[in-house]
Amino acid sequence: MIRSAESALRRGLLRRSYTSESPLPERKVAILGAAGGIGQPLSLLMKLNPLVSNLALYDIAGTPGVAADVSHINTRAEVAGYMTEDQIGQALEGSDVVIIPAGVPRKPGMTRDDLFNINAGIVKNLCVAIAKYCPDAVVNMISNPVNSTVPIASEVFKKAGTYDEKKLFGVTTLDVVRARTFFAGKSKSPGLNLVFTDVNVPVVGGHAGITILPLFSQATPASNVALSADEITALTKRTQDGGTEVVEAKAGKGSATLSMAYAGALFADACLKGLNGVPDVVECTFVQSSITELPFFASKVRLGKNGVEEVLGLGTLSDFEKEGLEKLKPELKSSIEKGIKFAKEN
Numbered sequence: 001m002i003r004s005a006e007s008a009l010r011r012g013l014l015r016r017s018y019t020s021e022s023p024l025p026e027r028k029v030a031i032l033g034a035a036g037g038i039g040q041p042l043s044l045l046m047k048l049n050p051l052v053s054n055l056a057l058y059d060i061a062g063t064p065g066v067a068a069d070v071s072h073i074n075t076r077a078e079v080a081g082y083m084t085e086d087q088i089g090q091a092l093e094g095s096d097v098v099i100i101p102a103g104v105p106r107k108p109g110m111t112r113d114d115l116f117n118i119n120a121g122i123v124k125n126l127c128v129a130i131a132k133y134c135p136d137a138v139v140n141m142i143s144n145p146v147n148s149t150v151p152i153a154s155e156v157f158k159k160a161g162t163y164d165e166k167k168l169f170g171v172t173t174l175d176v177v178r179a180r181t182f183f184a185g186k187s188k189s190p191g192l193n194l195v196f197t198d199v200n201v202p203v204v205g206g207h208a209g210i211t212i213l214p215l216f217s218q219a220t221p222a223s224n225v226a227l228s229a230d231e232i233t234a235l236t237k238r239t240q241d242g243g244t245e246v247v248e249a250k251a252g253k254g255s256a257t258l259s260m261a262y263a264g265a266l267f268a269d270a271c272l273k274g275l276n277g278v279p280d281v282v283e284c285t286f287v288q289s290s291i292t293e294l295p296f297f298a299s300k301v302r303l304g305k306n307g308v309e310e311v312l313g314l315g316t317l318s319d320f321e322k323e324g325l326e327k328l329k330p331e332l333k334s335s336i337e338k339g340i341k342f343a344k345e346n
């Protein structure tokens with residue numbers, strides 16, 4: 001009696017888990033640069049994501065080990081590792097989302113733009129392969145300088161005749177994650193207790209130094225501790241310099257990897273949800289945009305079945321934010337132009 005009740009329960013549980021998973025569509029995610037500092041924890045986090053059915057891990061070195069390791073985790077995604085250039089086609093074919101953390105990270109004293117000479121070529125070649133093997137995939141660009149690598153990707157795709165501006169994203173989620181953390185930390189006071197994971201702060205502009213513009217005036221839930229102008233200035237600067245804080249703390253051993261993997265996994269999850277038709281998925285990201293005079297700009301974007309569904313406006317800015325917006329434009333413009341020029345000449 002007990003045994004039959006148990007087995008009925010087990011059958012019920014199995015059926016429930018089967019029916020709850022069966023409506024999820026098959027989704028293949030490819031990570032290019034999967035064996036790196038970001039790539040490894042990002043591979044782990046994507047393996048844990050139930051929306052992923054196939055996970056293709058590609059790198060020029062070290063992928064078999066990462067793939068074997070991650071593949072032993074008992075979650076839905078089937079994992080395969082690819083290493084040599086002749087395997088990139090297999091890695092990319094059928095991908096719905098391609099995440100690119102390939103390239104060199106910063107060392108102390110370097111700006112993101114100092115990475116341009118090496119990473120521009122890497123990104124360009126990877127995008128040529130994407131255009132060839134999975135032209136319809138959504139691309140999440142992590143490799144820096146994002147302000148230039150996204151324009152490079154757009155030019156490569158235009159040349160190949162595959163460019164869809166709705167499917168190309170610069171990943172700026174780490175700026176949002178940092179702004180949330182610093183804001184929630186600053187606003188903590190007896191009786192208030194902002195829950196870190198409930199806080200949201202839009203971050204607009206680009207992804208380097210002053211081009212990162214957190215909009216603390218639009219932070220939610222609004223802090224009922226009025227932050228002073230000096231505190232807002234300090235929070236803004238800390239968000240802009242968050243990457244450098246990590247680079248210096250790592251003292252030559254690279255830049256943000258763990259927090260970046262978390263942020264990259266959040267953004268890829270949002271893209272997958274959008275593709276799967278989940279309504280109202282909104283994330284800040286660097287996309288082709290007409291909300292300012294610049295051709296690419298990070299702002300809140302609604303994600304949907306075709307990638308970008310709507311690029312949302314900036315909302316009401318404080319005077320401090322308006323000033324920051326005007327200040328960032330020349331630098332962002334020149335980084336975008338540098339990327340476009342590189343792609344046209346190479």
Ligand code: NAI
Nearest residue numbers: 033035036037038059060101102103104105142143144174
């Ligand atoms: P890493 O050096 O630890 O890993 C990079 C990986 O890319 C290595 O495994 C390397 O073998 C691989 N790689 C190099 N050329 C490749 C190619 N042609 N094809 C495939 N893989 C290739 O560097 P880490 O720390 O993982 O950083 C990667 C990139 O992410 C850097 O450009 C860094 O600046 C950027 N980054 C971006 C952030 C953002 O917020 N968007 C935050 C932090 C880093």
